[in-house]
Amino acid sequence: MFQGEGRLAQGDAITHFRVSIAREERFAEFYTGEGADGRLHHASGQPGESFCRQIFCQTHARRGVDPSQAMPLNHIAESGDSGIVSFSGFRTLPFHVQCWLGVDIVAPRDGEYAFRLGTCGGVRVWRSGEQLACFTPFTRNQMQYVLVRLALREGKNSLLIHLDELFERDTDFSLHMVYLDEPALGIVPVTGNPLPANPVPPAPDGNRLLALIAQREYGPEADALLYRLLKQVSAREEGSVFSLLTLLQLWKNARQEDFPEPLWRRVKSTILGYRYWHDERGCDAMDFWGENAPVFHAAQMQAGALFPDERFIASSRFGHQQQRLGGMRLKGVNA
Structure with missing residues (x-):
């Protein structure tokens, strides 16, 4: 390992990332199609997947994302005790929210290294412009996991991560990245200012x-x-x-x-x-x-x-x- 690195052992989550500010865009603001029907709701009468999310998954889950368009990573984000990095919040309207994250991992040799990748939203991972993972379940407020093997080079690997989600009212938007393999990896500490919160404006009286x-x-x-x-x-x-x-x-x-x-x-x-x-x-x-x-x-x-x-x-x-x-x-x- 290089001097000044942290250690990422088997079972450890990555807890600190460089991160961009969030980019928010109204979703389906002018959409005039049919609304949801009963088939989109559970037999109990409780809501299932909203019509808005169905449209979002059709248009966004498999779209291409260009890593060269990443926003500057000028802030830091860190997890709580759970190891989950969260950008959750509340929006009164449907918004497509995106952010970019970065982390530097040091590998002892060339090879594929196993990670459990979890997200509320969708996540994509690149190294040097090469996409290593794409996982876009977009199941609202339910963390989904996938096992991925990331191809790393000996020495420092700068990973770029794109995270996005459709916000519908109170929405969990998070990333959980756990190392599952051996040997231990190095991780370069990140420094910077914590990301600012996005307050919800008060409703009219x-x-x-x-x-x-x-x-x-x-x-x-x-x-x-x-x-x-x-x-x-x-x-x-x-x-x-x-x-x-x-x-x-x-x-x-x-x-x-x-x-x-x-x-x-x-x-x-x-x-x-x-x-x-x-x-x-x-x-x-x-x-x-x-x-x-x-x-x-x-x-x-x-x-x-x-x-x-x-x-x-x-x-x-x-x-x-x-x-x-x-x-x-x-x-x-x-x-």
């Missing part, structure tokens, strides 16, 4: 808007709050169904002349364009299950009652049909 309306206090603050609600619902962010309920209440209680005409027209178009259940068209990260289910049903019923003769875009149903269906679903949940 619908209660504040309704309070202003109840007090007949109109003005720039009410306009700004309404714009934020419209933006969240139009994007179908996670949790946006609660903001939608505010818009429905607003439509019933407010007067059209209290808001600028373009903003008020957008309230109606946003209500008609929303996705009220997983069987309607759209590709997003909304959670329709558990405690959220009756909220979606109530919103569907209320929206249909407000616009009985209008056609709702995501379902192609008229409002009176949405009202009846939402009511039936709500009764089924509460039965």
